[in-house]
Amino acid sequence: MTDGEAASGPAAFAALGSTVRAALSERGFDTPTAPQRVAIPPLADGENALVVAPTGSGKTETAMLPVFDALADEDRFGIGALYITPLRALNRDMRERLDWWADTLDLDVDVRHGDTTDYQRQQQANDPPDVLVTTPETLQAMLTGKKLRRALEDVNHVVVDEVHELATSKRGAQLTIGLERLRELSGPFQRVGLSATVGDPDEVGRFLTGNRGCEIVEVDEGTAFDVDVRCPIVTDEDERLASELVTQADVASHVRVIDELVTDHESTLVFVNTRQTAEALGSRLKKLGTDIGIHHGSLAKETRIEVETQFKSGELDGLLCTSSMELGIDVGHVDHVVQYNSPRQVCRLLQRVGRAGHRRDAVSSGTIVTSHPDDVMESLVITRQAHAGEVERADIHYGSLDTVANQIAGLVMDFGEIGAMKAYDIVTRAYPFEDLSKSAFKQVIRELAGNRVVWLEEDEDRLEKRQGTWQYFYQNLSMIPDEATYDVEDVASGKQVGTLDERFVVNFAAPGEIFIQRGEMWRITNIDEEEEIVTVSPIEDPAGEVPSWTGQEIPVPSQVAQEVGELRGVAGDQLRDVPKAAVSRDVQHRYDAETATIESGLGPLADHADTDAPIPTDDRILVEFSGRAIVVNVCFGHKVNETLGRLLSALLGQQSGSSVGMDVDPYRIELDVPRGITAGDVVRILRETDPDHVEHIIELSLKNADALKFKLAQVAAKFGALKRWRGTGQARFGRSRLLDALEDTPVYDEAVREILHEELAVEETAALLERIQSGTLAIETVGDHTPLGTSGRGSGTELLTPENADASVIQTVKDRIQNDRVILFCLHCQDWQTRREVGRVRDQPKCPQCGSTQIAALNPWDDETVAAVKTGEKDDQEEKATERAYRTASLVQSHGKRAVVALAARGVGPQNAARIINKLREDEDDFYRDILSREREYARTRSFWE
Structure with missing residues (x-):
């Protein structure tokens, strides 16, 4: 800390009243943290603010000290402040962290969520706490309760934790309207958002405040951030270990290195990108004897709490986890973070490694353990961008119509009856819905009325409650899709092990099947479809099927894939004339890693440079073909490549009259084409397709896709078109019939919008075609497969390999x-x-x-x-x-x-x-x-x- 920063410390705390300052002294807080120095003065003045800082840097106290200060001397009946967190587990942590301050300042803090007992709810309504910690969904329910509405009238402060997480989801879009509904009750209130690093804090600030002005307080974490990118080298020991672990030698080397990192540190978080990987890697580490627990959203709540407690108390050296642990769940001090495989996004790396080293002035340290050349290159780029503060923008859901439908029902529940234009005004005060047209809003209302969710008096422009409103609203408090899950129960102990998605159970599970959960092997003994229970018994290794949970790989953004392409171009040209070791040393000047790791990432590029084939880069596409396999090497990331791949497969399929197989990663599109289709056909489509037609072609291609039909069923439930959707029942109804019934409705429009938003990138793909057609993006062909074209992640090995x-x-x-x-x-x-x-x-x-x-x-x-x-x-x-x-x-x-x-x-x-x-x-x-x-x-x- 500089002298100037030290001098500003007392000034920050001086903005608080004497009671809170005395509590700070008692707590031993003599010097404010970096976020507290900058944020407390404007917050104490009542300004809206977004505090952007690392997890564990004192953001909670930053937000709540001024709030406690404002509440300490107030005389009110109701709730003075809401603290909204996206996870129930964060509710527990917040209660524990805030209790001391509340007791010292003679304030009441309480927690309310779905598991709160009826008695506790009644107590909160009759004698409201000063501060209520809750979730976005529980706020929805609170807004409709008569006594609680009276308690909410006194709200003057709302703190939204992990707002970056909510900003990119429909849960967040729903919350923004919920806050406008709250404003109808309480009048204007101060809004404070706590966020990890985001690429566009001003946009997240508008999301939080309804575009009413927001002080942005950013604490730079790039300087206190040290990440090592490693690609393990296979040793003789790994060859021996591979047999023991039922895997391949390179995977054994990854498991060994992670085990060494956990052993070398006091408390290590090991992040993976999917729950499948968590289970598979966890089982291999346990087989090796690593002292590690497993934590992800499909494990039973009791199991998650148990491993959190064990890790926090030091009983476990490591905790293997997925994205839920990016959020601020308190698991005690973490001194190192391991990321297995590329983190895919800059924000993910910052959030994950940011969990380590949060004692004052400590550096957040981490290691990315890579398993593939693409992983190495991608990790080098992401690490450089993280240090440079080049973070992705928050991908906000603008104008989601099922969220509008949900909140129209909420407004009718709030008021009993409300004018349609009054409801429109409230909804469009929320930032994601500022541009919602009146005609789209009226279509949603008519759909709800047709589904008997609300009563519409067209002549009087009035919305009223009806018999189905209450049931609809409480079945749809959450915008998380309603999908059946099966409890997994251990037949011996009767305890719940975790959950499985219905799609996995229906398609893959059967008595006798083996799968992994909690890092352990289980054999299915029975499936009870009525009670939705899968009964299992524990077995010894080796591996079986890995559960296929909902949730796809984290998409690699275009900005990362483009820099990988740029790196390919620079290093590839050098590799044509200079040895790989020398090129690695040159790359090291910009990308900080051991030369051996860089060399492993350059492997396929060096092989490619030895051929006459052009190198695919950020400004060159290479189309290669051999037989019926065509690979389009294009460095534009998952979403653009997925969109471009769908465009190509749709138009090639139309041309040939046969289906075209497609697989996509951030750097290539692999097409399995019928006879007669050539690389020339691909080039022709790229050069001749009107960029303005991309969205229409993609939407037509989606009509036959399972992805749209499945999404349509989920959205239809949120509109009340399917009263209580479960996958099996919907399957009996028939997804194709559902599509036919709902086409030309806002339900269909929203399902398409959501897929385009979450999985595809139409505008960016249209811009790519414009670049090709203007000549600023080169496109070349080669009549054979190339080392780069065949080196995608799909050719990598599994943690639990069929080969072994x-x-x-x-x-x-x-x-x-x-x-x-x-x-x-x-x-x-x-x-x-x-x-x-x-x-x-x-x-x-x-x-x-x-x-x-x-x-x-x-x-x-x-x-x-x-x-x-x-x-x-x-x-x-x-x-x-x-x-x-x-x-x-x-x-x-x-x-x-x-x-x-x-x-x-x-x-x-x-x-x-x-x-x-x-x-x-x-x-x-x-x-x-x-x-x-x-x-x-x-x-x-x-x-x-x-």
Whole structure:
């Protein structure tokens, strides 16, 4: 701290009253923290403010000391301040942290959320606390209670914790209108937001305050931030360890390095990007003997609290966790953070590593353990951007119509009846809805009225409560999609282990299946669909299926992928003339890492530089092709590449009349195209497609996608169009019928908007086409696959690899498939069909009626395909189903029962079955390993397939 900063310390505390200053002295707070020095004076003056600072830097006290000071001498009946946090776990922490101040200052602090008892709720209504800590959803419920509305009239301060997290979600959009509803009760109040580092704090400030002016208080964390990027080198010990851990040597090296980092530090958080990785990596670390717990949102609440407590007390050396631990859950002092694989985003790295080293003047230290060349390059770029403060902008949900529908019902609950234009005025005071048109608002009202959620008096422009309003509102307090989950219970102890998504249970789970949860192996003993309970028993290693939770990989933003492309361009040109070690040393001047790690990241680039192929960079696209596989090397990040990939697959599919397979990462789009499609067709589309048509083409392509149909069901529930959506019931209704029923409604418009917002980047993709067509973005082709084109993450290895699955796992796969049923259908006579267990299928299936071997092998529920084949005049869907049936029959005719086995696997269609069958192998176990690998790939990518 400089002399000037030290001198400003007393001035900050001097802005507070004598009672609070005395409490500060008693607590031992002689010198304010960096955020307190800057933020307390304007907050004490009652100004709105956004405080942007690292987790653990005293933001809570920064916000609450001026609030406590204002409340200390007030005489009021109701609640003086609300402290809103996005997680219930944060409620617990806030209560513990604020209790001392409240007791010392003779103030009451209480907590209210979904688990608060009826007795406690009654007490809070009759004798309101001075400060109430709550969640966004509970605020929604509080606004409708008669006694609580009286208590809320006295609110003068609202503090929103982790506002950066809320700003990018519909929960946050809902909260902004909820705060305007609160303002109708209490009048204007001070708004304080606490945020991790964001790229556009002014925009988040507008989000918080309804664009009413906001003091931005930023504390730079780049200078107290030390991150090492490491790519482990495989040792002889790792080769031995791989067998023990049932994995490959490179993965064993990752597990070993993480174990060493946990051992070398006092208390380490190990962040991973998905719950699947948390379970798989956790199981390998536990197998190695690492003293580590596992923490993520699908574990039982008691399990999460238990590991938090164990880590905080020092019983565990490490805690392996996902994004929920980015938020300020109190787990005690953390002295190091490990990030496994690239953190994908600058803000993620800052939030995660920012959890470490928060004693005064301590440096936040972390290590990114990379597993792939893309990971290395990406991590180097993200670390540099983090130091430079180049953080992504908050991706706010502007104008989400299901949020509007939800809050219209809330306003009717608040007032009993309200004028439609009065409701419109309240909604559009919230920043994300400033530009909502009156016509869109009226469409939402009419949809709600049609769904019997509210009563609309068109002539009088008045909204009223009706019988269904109460039920709708309380079933939809949260904007988190309502999706069924199954409790996982240990049959021996009767305790809950965690939860599984319904989609996983329906598609992959069955008695006898093995999966990982809490880092341990479990075998399913029973599935109770009525009670939504999966009963399991613990087993010993080795690995089985990894649970496929909702939630996709964190998308890599364009700004990161573009700099990776820039780095490729600079280093790639050098590698054509200079040894890799020398180039690594040069890269080291800008990107701080060991040269060995940089060299590992440059590996595929060096190989590429040895060819004559152009290098794909931030301003050059390279289209490569070989056979039916086309790779578009384009460094624009997940969302742009996903949009561009959908555009290409839609237009190529239209041109060929056949479906086009697609896989995407931040640096390449892989297309599996029908015969006759070439790289020239891809280049033509990129050069000739009107950028203004991108959104229309993408929306048309979404109509056949499972992603839209699934999203449509979730949004329909938020509009009251489906009274209580559960996946199984909705599946019986039929997603295609749902789409037909809701097209041309605000429900459909919102489902499309949400997918475009969360998964795609239409405007950026249109701009990319404009650059190609203006010549500022080069596009070149090469008639072979290149080292960069084939080095995507998809070619990496799993933590639990089918290649190393032992005999018991392979036998489990064999047994399951042999017991599965298939439809055998003769395409020659079209009279014979039977459902039969795979194990009972003859080596060469033959029709018993006509003797033909042209036998289609279909899923046991696929009667629609049989009907489609028999139909005379076929529509497009029936034509596709018929073509697929003939392709399976061709495989069965050529390969017999082996083809039936491959086709019976989950998510393995004719194309993938052909690849599995035609691969040369030494033994039958490898055949089943390939099936298992393909099933796992399908489980991970299922939501993307159309």
